[in-house]
Amino acid sequence: MKVKVLYFAAVRDLVGSPEENIELPSDMNSIARLAEHLAHLHPELVGRLENVRFARNEEFAKSSDAIFDGDTIALIPPVAGG
Numbered sequence: 001m002k003v004k005v006l007y008f009a010a011v012r013d014l015v016g017s018p019e020e021n022i023e024l025p026s027d028m029n030s031i032a033r034l035a036e037h038l039a040h041l042h043p044e045l046v047g048r049l050e051n052v053r054f055a056r057n058e059e060f061a062k063s064s065d066a067i068f069d070g071d072t073i074a075l076i077p078p079v080a081g082g
Contacts, residue, residue: 001026003067005038006074011052014044024067031056032063034073052077 001024007015028037031054039045054061055074067073 001028001067001069003034003070004072005034006072008074008076009079010077011045011048011075014048015042029066030063031061031065031067031073034067035063038075049075 002021003024004019004021006019007017012018022037022041024034024037028034035049035054039049053076054063055076056065056067056071058072058074061073
């Protein structure tokens with residue numbers, strides 16, 4: 001299964017890229033499993049994804065939501081403003 005992952009703001013800075021296409025094993029079938037996989041691929045994300053929002057195909061997703069071949073997943077960290 002292939003997904004496109006988009007990284008925004010601080011997550012993009014940590015990963016060093018705005019996006020990547022990832023080939024996932026068939027058991028990577030949820031947002032939660034994908035988050036674990038991304039932390040494995042990018043050790044700089046370990047412990048930093050708890051407050052990051054995930055979106056699947058431009059809609060916010062829960063950790064239990066399924067992912068499918070061809071999905072676009074966005075990682076959106078909290079943004080402080082004033």
